[in-house]
Amino acid sequence: MRILTVHNYYTQPGGEEQIWSTESGLLESHGHEVLHYTQDNDDIPGMNPCLVVKNAVWNSNVYQDLRSLIRDQKPQIVHFHNTFPLISPAAYHAVKDEGIPVVQTLHNYRLLCPNALFFRDGKICEDCLGKPFPLPGIIHGCYRNSRPASAMVATTVSFHSLIGTWTQAVDVFIAYSRFAMDKFIQGGIPAEKLAFKTNFLYPAPEIGEGKGGYGLFVGRLSVEKGLGVMLDAWRQLGGKIPLKIVGDGPMRGLVTEAMKEMPEIEWLGRIPLEQVYEVMGNAAFFVFPSEWYETFGRVAIESFAKGTPVVASKIGAITELIDHQRTGLLFQPSDPTDLATQIKWLLANPEALSQMRQEARAEFEAKYTAADNYKRLIEIYESAIDKKSLVAL
Template identity: 50%
Template structure:
């Protein structure tokens, strides 16, 4: 196949950017032609607030560039990952103007939530889920804790709901879990356009030894990731279970303080990504204490399963759909006492850990291999192409903003 992949990279690379890289590599490894249209949020620094707000709603530059790329490379489908803020939904219309179907992967909840997390005040929030104008997100300054920036995101969401963009300009959506699919349907996206395709690892890393005798956390050091819950749990655990933390973020000072107070905690700041697999594979288990739903089953959980490493995760969102006792355990979200109890129990039960290592790898082999992902992705592309060919879309309308 001939595919054009569009993605707006974040300032700080994370799981979403890694997913895009893995998908591009997978397609090319199977002989598909892949053209990439990528922008970076580094460019935002030089923009004024009004210019950025206008581009978030409708980027004339992205519209023109997308049409030019399609005219040159003639892809059979355009697959979007992140369009926020620089590509904008204008690129969907550019693809349709060139008679090419569109696919959008739903990595987060951006299309139904101002901060893309369905999260506020330390817990899940769905107040804007079914709102044409997500005014709660503006009132609570949900995006970057800034009311003006939140208003710009809300304006983009409202404008494209009213234009029918989410209904008409995207031919197929890719949700990364059944849980997120249900949330997007509740948020107004057309149910018949949303397919579920899990994330995956590529290349496949192979099982780890699990003989490191430590728990590991890998991810952003932030409130929504449950880092405070993690640190509070280890206050009560003391030095009984070693914990290695890999990541950075706004709660780095709290992690630094915890390391100074508890000899069992080690912060591996700036660890190269290629070493993360080794770190996860040698761990007794991985801890993911997210306070937010997560947009899908987090990539780090899939990486843990690939290494045969059990997980201890918050009991909400997509994680409850796949973590079932055979491959890990769940604890009450935001409850450090329950997390500590689960860690204490698991850390002292070597027989159960051995069984869970087998279960974790079996879960990966059933659900998250590159081969299964490739088949699912081609089926979604075929579905988008058939849908686009099978109905007449409304005339493409260019919108000029700022």
């Protein structure tokens, strides 16, 4: 197959870039030719703000570029990851107008919520879910704490809902969890356009030994990731076990202050993936305290691959990943006392923790390997091609 992928880079690289890159590598390893069309948000500071807004809704240059690229390269399918804000949903129409199937991976909830998280003021918020125009998101300035920026997102999504972009220009949406699928259906995405596919790792890391004697957090240092909940839990643990924190973000100051108070906490900042895997494999357990509706939770399967059990909040798609007391433990979201209680239980039951290590790796091998994921991805591509062929008839 010749596959064209489309992705708008974020200012701060994250999971979406990693998934896009990994998936492309997996396809190439099976002999497919993978082409890339990208834009980069690092270019935004030098652009006219009015042009950024206009292009977020409909980028005419991208529309023409993609049509020309498709005519020249003749891909059999186009797989989108992110179009916001520079590429714009005009790109779907460019592909559709060339008669090529369109697949879109749903990495977040931007089609349903201006800040893409369903999270506001430190708690879950669904005020915009199912609304033709997400006015609450504008009133509260949910995107970047800015009403004008939120209005840009809301206008983009609503305009394309109105002209049928999501229902007519996209053939298949990929969701990584049943939970996310249900939310998108509630938000108006036709159920028949949704396909389920888990995330995966490629190449898969080797299992670790778990002899480091510490807990581990890896992720963006932000409110929705549950950083404050985790730090409060460590205060209650009273130095029972060290904590290593990997990542960066707006709450780095909270981490540095916590380190002064609790010397058992160590902040490693951003480190390469190979080092993340090493630290993860040596951890006694991984802490996944998110307070928002994660669409999947790739970091959990990274932990499973290293044989490290996951102590996670019982919310959203995370509940589909963690089997309580088999591959890890679940605690009530936003509840540091319950998180501390679960960690104490793990520390008091070393045999159970050892068994969980084996079960975590087994879970990864059973559900999240590249081989199974590749097979499912090709099934989705073939389904999209078949749908396009039927429409053409």
